[in-house]
Amino acid sequence: MSLSAERIAQTLTRHALRQTPVRRAVLQVLGDSPFALSGSEIEQQIGPGTDRITLYRTLKSFEENGLIHRVIDSSDVIRYASCSIECSAHAHFDNHVHFKCTACQHIYCLSQVPIPAVMLPDKFEAQTRDYLLAGVCRECQPA
Numbered sequence: 001m002s003l004s005a006e007r008i009a010q011t012l013t014r015h016a017l018r019q020t021p022v023r024r025a026v027l028q029v030l031g032d033s034p035f036a037l038s039g040s041e042i043e044q045q046i047g048p049g050t051d052r053i054t055l056y057r058t059l060k061s062f063e064e065n066g067l068i069h070r071v072i073d074s075s076d077v078i079r080y081a082s083c084s085i086e087c088s089a090h091a092h093f094d095n096h097v098h099f100k101c102t103a104c105q106h107i108y109c110l111s112q113v114p115i116p117a118v119m120l121p122d123k124f125e126a127q128t129r130d131y132l133l134a135g136v137c138r139e140c141q142p143a
């Protein structure tokens with residue numbers, strides 16, 4: 001289901017961000033994608049004529065504002081996924097599982113699957129959490 005223009009406008013308003021074509025397009029592309037996208041994939045989907053600097057500034061500001069988050073795997077490629085509409089500005093980081101499909105290579109943002117609690121030894125304090133599972137996604141399962 002495609003994200004409505006109204007919902008996109010509301011999201012920008014809620015984060016006190018000005019409505020610009022690039023911002024709207026990035027939210028649309030990420031909101032409609034079932035898997036995380038790299039900057040250049042987003043650029044391709046938005047279409048030709050997008051100013052790359054504007055695009056990367058938009059990604060940075062969205063990340064800082066908690067509209068999107070980074071998805072990292074063992075490669076150097078940084079991908080982005082949109083945060084769910086309901087998540088609050090501080091609680092969305094690293095709180096859910098990501099899944100890399102070894103067949104299609106897509107990385108899914110499983111925002112509905114929380115990272116399980118991990119018991120750490122005394123005096124160990126975790127500051128970030130990346131929880132990446134690898135396997136075969138729904139689309140790639142044999143019929």
Ligand SMILES: [Zn+2]
Nearest residue numbers: 101104137140
């Ligand atoms: Zn797959």
Ligand SMILES: [Zn+2]
Nearest residue numbers: 081098109110
């Ligand atoms: Zn995610």
